[in-house]
Amino acid sequence: MLNLQGKHALIFGVxxxxxxAWAIARKLHDAGASITLGYQQRFKSRILQLVKSGEIPVAHYERCDVANPEELEAFFGGIQHPIDILVHSIAYADPTTFAKPVRDITAEEFTAALVPSAYSLIPLLRAALPKMSPEASVMTMTYLGGQRVCANYKLMGIAKAALEATVRELAADVGQRGIRVNAISAGPIKTLAASQIAGFDDMMRVYEAVAPMRRCVNQDDVGNLAAFLASDLARNITGQVMFVDAGYSILAMAELR
Ligand SMILES: NC(=O)c1ccc[n+]([C@@H]2O[C@H](COP(=O)([O-])OP(=O)(O)OC[C@H]3O[C@@H](n4cnc5c(N)ncnc54)[C@H](O)[C@@H]3O)[C@@H](O)[C@H]2O)c1
Structure with missing residues (x-):
């Protein structure tokens, strides 16, 4: 049975x-885990509103920009309990780069997207490692654009490819300690980050029209897989990219009926 009673989850990306990340927090809490949030300062007021709403009891919340070593150190210095679950649900690229042909991407734009969206999983895990419990579960969020060319995803596709390779390398790095590292590849879901992608509504329409299940996924679908990956039921699953996309990723030639 899926039981996260007594487990502590650190969640980044609300x-x-x-x-x-908020849906993941809900599902982990429902299964018994206690929730700590690390958030970016620019979203502080929204975080306060969410915490005050009491919808999900949040044990602890503190600012933490994962690209900022001082904030990472301060955040993890304040963690008093063993970390059982670490959720990286983070991506960033300047909105103009989503529309920009990849051949025109500069080194600065590449770095500005790849550091928060892919590299950041490494310092996050490194900072958490000394306090991680044996058999801890680490997970990150990716998209099919990391494996195939998807309309309007461009530079972020490169970032997701790097993120997925990072997941495999980290899984190999920490596997002998019993720690697992996986990625969840979700179909398109309306969120703040998604609103930066031109033509996002069209992406959702395409999924509804041709995905084997003829529908889009939602945040709770991702949260359910996250809860499974966090649990002992997934104790021998690591280094994987697991799809929650109503089957869209299996397609090569879709039927339009
Ligand atoms: N929404 C989708 O369609 C979809 C599909 C597949 C994968 N994903 C991935 O899911 C993850 C979460 O995105 P979302 O759709 O929930 O959007 P969101 O805008 O709600 O979340 C993005 C989060 O990234 C955080 N972030 C960015 N840079 C950061 C930094 N330097 N330090 C700390 N936090 C930082 C933001 O604060 C924000 O909380 C992303 O990795 C995204 O690429 C989203």
Missing amino acids: ASEASI
Whole structure:
């Protein structure tokens, strides 16, 4: 049975009620885990509103920009309990780069997207490691654009490819300690980050029209998989990219009926 009683989850990536990370927090809490949030300062007021709403009891919350070593150190210095679950639900690229042909991407734009969206999983895990319990579960969020060319995803596709390779390397790095590292690849879901992607509504329409299950996924679908990956039921699953996308990723030639 899926039981996270007594487990402590650190979740990074809540910016609003629509964030995938918030749905993950809900599902982990429902299964018995206690929830700590690390948030970006620019979303502080939204975080306070969410915490005050009491919808999900949040044991602890503190600012933490994962690209900022001082904030990472301060955040993890304040963690008093063993970390059983670490959720990285983070991505960032300047909105202009989503529309920009990849051949025109500069080194600065590449770095500005790849550091928060892919590299940041490394310092996050490194900072958490001394306090991680044996058999801890680490997870991050990715998209099919990391494996195939998806309309309007461009630079972020490169970032997700790097993130997925990082997951495999980290899984190999920490596997002997009993720690697992996986990625969840979700179909398109309306969130703040998604609103930066041109043509996002079209992406959702395409999924509804041709995905084997003829529908889109939602935040709770991702939260359910996250709860499974966090649990002992997934104790021998690591280094994987697991899809929650109503089957869209299996397609090569879709039927339009
Ligand atoms: N929404 C989708 O369609 C979809 C599909 C597949 C994968 N994903 C991925 O899911 C993850 C969460 O995105 P979301 O859709 O919930 O959007 P969101 O806007 O709610 O979340 C993005 C989060 O990234 C955080 N972030 C960015 N840079 C950061 C930094 N330097 N330090 C700390 N936090 C930082 C933001 O604060 C925000 O909380 C992302 O990795 C995204 O690429 C989203």
